[in-house]
């Protein structure tokens with residue numbers, strides 16, 4: 001047994017000082033599980049756009065002006081061209097001036113387009129910056145249970161890919177769509193004004209062309225997706241075949257493998273062919289449609305009579321409408337693509353909305369409850385008739401009770417999946433029980449504020465989780481209230497003082513440069529847990545990933561660390577070495593102890 005002389009119980013002193021606080025109402029279980037309010041979350045995404053628009057008025061005005069300029073400069077040139085042509089036909093002196101105006105408008109159209117792109121890019125960056133800031137701030141406020149439920153990769157994807165999708169939605173989706181819609185409506189209105197008959201024909205042709213465009217776009221996307229999948233499969237088969245080449249030869253499966261590879265390549269080829277077909281067909285169909293519309297309307301105009309007057313235009317007008325009809329199909333097909341990007345980005349917006357709408361951790365608690373058992377003085381932690389499940393109607397713990405006295409060492413045992421780690425998570429306040437009560441140091445487990453937790457209890461799990469920074473940062477976790485003295489005492493307790501002193505910059509050495517072994521990292525984990533001198537240690541399979549020599553080293557450090565503290569652990573080794581009480585989890589009689 002390690003020498004316990006001099007072990008302090010500062011954590012208990014702290015606990016007693018807080019044991020008479022007022023009652024804090026418990027969050028509802030649903031709230032604790034972080035059930036997001038989706039509409040509220042989506043509104044928050046929209047609010048980010050509104051806030052950026054409000055806080056950057058000059059940029060917003062520039063963006064709107066650029067969109068208006070793009071639409072206007074796209075619509076005006078054919079009108080001016082019509083006057084140029086009519087002017088030339090009438091040998092008007094205004095023709096050169098109008099021609100210069102036409103050129104100026106074409107140049108302006110390019111400039112307005114560039115200005116719109118620039119304004120969209122800057123506005124989009126401001127939105128993504130704001131969104132990522134809000135999401136990062138939100139992550140700070142989320143309960144720890146959220147990070148247990150959601151894998152780090154999924155959270156990262158929300159911050160990176162989904163925010164990028166929102167930027168794309170804004171840039172090539174919404175703004176592009178507004179611009180293109182205005183252009184289509186403007187073109188139809190002008191054509192209608194120039195020639196009622198042609199305008200009416202456009203009104204009939206445009207929806208049909210739009211439906212055809214959407215069909216082609218969907219089919220192309222589908223073919224491209226199938227092509228990517230098939231190419232991926234074919235590519236995977238190459239290294240797979242090379243890896244197993246001996247077995248293939250030995251079993252004479254060359255032809256089989258060859259056929260498999262050929263099938264994948266054929267699928268990729270067919271999908272690519274389909275995509276090429278739609279690509280090849282689209283433009284001729286659209287060009288033919290516009291030619292038919294123009295040809296029919298001009299033929300009718302040429303016939304004269306009442307029908308001809310409906311289609312009649314001047315020579316210049318004819319040039320203008322031909323130009324408009326040719327132009328109108330480009331924004332129309334762009335709208336199809338924009339619908340596609342909006343659909344693709346919608347899932348990203350929804351996921352961001354879910355994150356922003358997640359139920360937040362309750363504000364730091366200055367309260368606590370008077371313990372229901374009325375004896376907080378002796379009870380370090382308790383679960384009273386706790387029922388809890390991660391999924392509704394699928395409880396992991398049923399009516400589970402446990403009472404741990406101060407200074408007691410309790411080891412949870414039970415079959416795999418019985419809920420041992422779940423008990424620890426409930427004690428850590430990561431989850432709220434569906435029913436029953438979880439108390440730690442006389443307070444509801446979930447009601448201990450983040451600032452107080454480290455002084456209440458220390459938690460060590462199987463794996464060491466590094467934070468960016470130095471070796472000392474691993475112990476302090478960047479908390480300025482953890483003193484140099486506390487760090488050095490914690491390192492001393494786990495036997496790491498000499499190792500850290502021997503590093504190039506001592507404790508200030510970056511963890512990545514310190515090259516600590518697996519066991520040393522686990523010792524650092526324990527130092528982190530005891531740095532604030534908590535009265536309670538919660539240990540979850542701390543030596544599970546270690547070899548026997550390293551395990552011995554960690555057990556020796558633990559033997560000192562647990563001295564004078566209450567310990568609740570899932571670790572048979574610790575029980576064998578330190579003794580204590582065994583509590584079964586997942587059995588009919590959970591409090592049965594040996």
Ligand SMILES: Nc1ncnc2c1ncn2[C@@H]1O[C@H](COP(=O)(O)OP(=O)(O)OP(=O)(O)O)[C@@H](O)[C@H]1O
Nearest residue numbers: 148149390391396415416417418419420421422423
């Ligand atoms: N985040 C989670 N979401 C859903 N189910 C979970 C989650 N974590 C654990 N579970 C399930 O809850 C049950 C209890 O898990 P827990 O990890 O508490 O068991 P355990 O007794 O510690 O098991 P082991 O000894 O294998 O570590 C298991 O069936 C597990 O699959």
